[in-house]
Amino acid sequence: MQFPESWLRAFCNPDLTTEQLAETLTMAGLEVEELKPVAPPFTGIVVGEIKTAEQHPNADRLRVCTVDVGQAELLNIVCGAPNARVGIRVPCATVGAELPPGEDGKPFLIKVGKLRSVESQGMLCSARELKLSEDHGGLLELSADAPLGQNIREHLALDDTLFTLKLTPNLAHCLSVYGVAREVAALTGAPLLQPEFPAVAAKNADRLPVKISAPDLCGRFSGRIVRKVNPKAQTPQWMVDRLARCGQRSVTALVDISNYVMFELGRPSHIFDLDKIHGGLDVRWGQPGEQLKLLNGNTVTVDEKVGVIADDRQVESLAGIMGGDATAVSDDTVNIYAEAAFWWPKSIAGRSRRYNFSTDAGHRFERGVDASQTVEHLERITQLILDICGGEAGPMDDVQVNLPQAQPVTLRVARAAKVIGMPLTQAQCADALKRLGLPVVEGDGVLTVTPPSYRFDLTIEEDLIEEVVRMVGYNQLPTTPPLAPITAKIRTESQRSPFAVRRALAGLGYQETINFSFVEERWEKELAGNPNPIQLLNPIASQMSVMRSSLMGSLLQVLKFNLDRKASRVRVFELGRVFLRDANAVNSDTTVAGFHQPMRVAGISFGAADRLQWGRSEQGADFFDMKGDVEALLAPLQAQFEPAEHPALHPGRCARVLVNGQAIGFIGELHPQWRQGYELAQAPMLFELDLDAVLQRPVPVFAPVAKFQAVERDIAVIVAEAVTHAALLAAAQAAVTHGLLRDTLVFDIYRPKPTPKGAEAQPVAAGGLAQGEKSVALRLTLNSAEATLTESQIEASVQAVLAQLVAQCGARLRA
Template sequence: MQFSESWLRQYVNPDMTTEQLSHALTMAGLEVEETRPLAPPFTQVVVAEILEAAQHPDADRLRVCKVNAGGETLQIVCGAPNARVGIKIPCALVGAQLPPSEEGGKPFAIKLGKLRGVESQGMLCSGRELGVGQDSEGIMELAADAPVGQDIREHLKLDDTIFIIKLTPNKADCLSILGVAREVSAITGAKLCVPKIEAQKSSIQDKLKVTVENKDLCGRFAGRVIKGVNAKAKTPDWMVRCLEGAGQRSISALVDISNYAMLAIGQPTHVFDLNKIKGDLTVRWGRDGEQLELLNGQTVSVAPLSGQGVGVIADANGVESMAGIMGGNPSSVTLDTQDVYLESAFWWPSAIQGRSRRFNFSTDAAHRFERGVDPAGTVDALEYVSALITQICGGQLGPVDDQIVDLPKRSDVRLRVARAQKVIGVPLTTDVIAQLFDRIGLQYQREGNEAFVVKAPSHRFDIEIEEDLIEEVARLYGFENIPANPPVAEQRMQGTQEPKRGIHQLRHAIANRAYQEVMNFGFIDADTEEKLAGNTNPIKVLNPIASQYSVMRSNLIGGLVQNLKQNINRKATHVRLFEVGRVFQRNPEAQVGELSIAGYDQPVRVAGLAYGPAVPEQWGTPTRSVDFFDVKGDLEALLAPLEFKAEKTEHPALHPGRSAQISIKKRGKDINLGVIGELHPRWQQAYDIPGSVVLFEIDWAAIQDIGLPVINTISKFPAVTRDLAVVVDQAITVTQLQDAMKAAKQLLVKKIDLFDEFKPTAGRMGGMAENEKSLAFRITLSDESGTLQDTQIEPVISALLDAMSVKCKARIR
């Protein structure tokens, strides 16, 4: 919310400096993000009048002007196309210091000089040269009654301050000067001067019939016909200054009046060209196939999308306006407009929320309606704008047509004094709380000294529960007045969770492997979700913050790949990333709970990505790209002491021949942890990634339980190793053979390692068929009771061979 201090002080004028007022607002929860001068510093610029304007003898685009600046007549050479006799303009005298032309530059000094041989005794200024506007096409034209010789800062009231307040979403009541003034009055006790709004008398009986079809879209609709307006009327300077102080530029009188009223009292209105409306108006939801060309030139479809409708105001020809967001070109007012229809309505916040983001733009009206606009002020705003239009543009007013369809029901809110004292930490009495409620204009009833029953005003959408009232008490009492007492809490010794792995412990472990943590939104675009998760029916976001965040992610891989692409675009060549976060999946069996939603699972996943060289470039190690086994080694170190096995699998995001499902065995069952593998070449090409990418994603819940450490004694007797080479079909994996040997449950076997693989080639069959391969294992055996003898070892080796033979059809080589 942006406004000028002088405009605010028209409504409430506390005996405070600008700095004190800024501090008071911030301490009341209305954070003043910035204060800055309305105009930059400059000197010796006065109101002047052009007496003569003759063509320069040696330049077609220059004029030699005789100027009355309140003293002797000055001769000034000017290149502005609008320099003409009789207009009042700002004139910088010789010696004036003007603002720098660019940020960080030096002030511009006006000196006596010559332009193409003609002496110039000053400078006629544009708004941009004075830092009070962006118009640089010509000199600034002042009002005809501007006193010649008066300092321009005094005449334009430029010694003012711009306030920029960072409002929280619940403070919709402060999206107007009146709303902020209410707060200032409550904070400081200064008198509030509310604009006097009177019902305007009708001089004609013309009406436009309006039908509200959907009460879940519009709760109240008011309008009136105004005929014979002069749309070419000049917007008053005082209104232009207010709009510029609020960061808006003047467009035309009718548009400026509507914008001014919205900023002043918080109710957006819209002005239609009555002669462009065909038939009656209907307020309803948009339908399939309907489109509207908006005032910004954008053509949009107002058809329902993903169950989200768009409210419209339509006539017999079609849609004329997007309800509560922006008007349409078909019925827009122009300088030729003579008759208008003025509309003021209460649109339900839920009917406006998210719609402007759907079309990739936002408006001041939508910003207010989606947070809540006072339904009780609908007709007052109509009368206020009507009065301004007739004062500035003239015209004849028709009667007000006010339709109340369905207004919000405001329930009483109960505040317990003891609860407020406990939360705020200050022993506030009931009398103090009552005074605070009186200052902010809340109606209440006391329940002795125990509680208050408060009826929230219609403009306070943020007061619904007891905590909202406690917040009001705290901020009006003053956050700076609340003592900073240390918290008091009962301390208990908690048992250690040694059998469980901590999430921060895992984060540190991954970071120690040279991976950097990223934090992505839980949302992603539907295209990435379909490509990298294979999810054609994602969970859609009803109110996305942007088009690229339209669905909930079902894995972390999509976000990591996008992070990698951003890094590659910035010339990164060695990238290691990881993320710990929730994913979102449909599950009809999921039950509602404190941290769960019925029908949806929200498990925590851990994912990582590696790209570029396996190790940073150096002289001692040849450069090679990171591969599957590098990341698998990282994962083995991270999951220790858990041991996992990897089996070939397929995943939408991963290379079909270089990806694996990893699992661990718990209580005799294989528990799926997740996947590891290279990014699919198709997506590598689609994202324009020049090298291979290795990713993993595992389920956090499955790796939390690591158990207590098991103590094993070290045998004082030497271990024995035996090499065992077997021939199997090439479809048999190493894991299958190792599982078969482990299933034999030979207690003397301490370790089984694969150390060789041989596949037959042309001319070198090795006594094997083409579809066979040889795998060699090193078996480590040990016994704590004594040195192993051959008579003990041979039965063990035979048992291992038998197990592989039965389960994998292996034969000794």
């Protein structure tokens, strides 16, 4: 919220400098985000009146003006402004004046000069040249009664400061200059000017029928008719200036008056063209399919969740947000209807965002506006209309159907002292609340407050505690060290940290990415196979409407983002939380009932296996490259891989990752369907693992180095194509070798060439292999800690392994 300091001091003028006032507000929770002067520094500029304006003899676009600045002699000034004419009063920079600094930061000094051979003894200024606005269409025209020779800074009250407050949503009562002044009076003890609202005498008996059909939308609706107004009346300069310094441009007198009272008292209002209203007004919820053209030119469609003001024919206004174009005041308006209403905050909240715009009125109403002052504020609006636009006011109508009932809130002094962290007496707490204008009933260590109608935010004890600490001042709080003992949480040796996992993946060439936990619903259904994802009640964007149950969608989005920017090789990973439905989950300090929120680590690899280099030709990363990365990440744990299926991965190129027999995740190539959907030139490789399993790290156990030479034996067996690598190794390790078999390694696989199409199938291929068989060569490492192995021990161990391979895998020794 922005406003000029002078307007604030018109209500409450404490004996504080601008900087002290800003510090006082900030330390009371009303953060002053910016202090900015109304005008930059300049000197020597006064009010002048153009007495004559003649065409320059040597230039078509210049005029030679004589200007009266209150001195004995008139000044001769050459001016090129299109509105330079006799009789207007404008800012005049006399010789020696300094204009605001330019882009180089240096002030512009006015000297006597010549323009096309004609002497110029000063300069007539536009608002842009004084850096008061961006308007450069001509000279800045002043009021006709501006005193000649008066310093322009004094005349326009330019020695003022703009305050910009960054208010939290609970401080809705400070969304007006008077509301901030009320806080300043409470903080400093300076007197507060209480505005008065004398009733305007009714000159006619005309009334407009008003009906409130939705008490849960509108609790009070006040209005009156004013006839014979002059819509073309000029808005007073003081009002234009104050609105401009609040960031609001002047529109028309009637609109300016409504905006002015909103900034002054925090009361949004609306003015209808009475002659465009058909019948009476009905305040109700919208009906599906109804349309309304707004003042901003947009046409919106309402439904039963949006409040409207309608007449007997059509919708005329979005309740509490914006008026409609059909009943807007114009230069032809003669009779108006002014209204001020109380809208329930919950009925206004979020409605503007549905239509992708926001308004000052909606911003205030959805936070809460005083329900008790609609008539008084409308009296203020009416008086301004009569003073500026003239007219005859009718009687005040005030329809009340559902006003908020204030509920007492209790403050325990001991509780306040504990929460705030400093000793407080009951008298201090009571004084702080009374200074804010809150009615306080004192008991034994207890204060009871019935919040006034403008304090929607006071509902629980903590709200009153916050008010007390605001009045005390956050800068007065003591710096108290924590009293609780701090014990470092020591990680066991059998577990590594998430940071170590990050370093390990970075060492493998991956870069970390961090993504939102909110994802597109389509990802969950396609990539995670999750038909019922966890929906967000209030998503920040339509494409971020559910909580993710897998990290793969986020990584694919990062991949697509990089590929769209011509990246040829992408290797990224993420450590993040996923969200799963789990009926067994209960509420605790770190869990939420019904939802399991495990941490996972996932990675994606796209493009070449290595960066461009001279040592070997470029080769795309494949399943086995990523399998090696996963094994390196899990080391020294031994991972096993078994064929599996996953909605995001290729049906024939996907594996489940197991550690100690427990499934911990998946690895594989992206499904061709999703590769096509993402328009990827080649298939990326992905993995996703439970982080808890990845963090496990076996504690090293000492084992002596064997004293005796190990023996290696190679055997080749023929097995069916369906027999897996893992099955062969498991069978070999299961052989009874009395501990002599130390390691088994598959080092070669041979398959016969497929039979050419059309050729007669051979029962046995070359090398004694039939179709559908393969030859697997294994290297057995044998050793003993007691003695050198004898040939008989070696042979017995090899035969035991062969026997086990025959029994479990149907193998036969290759000739």
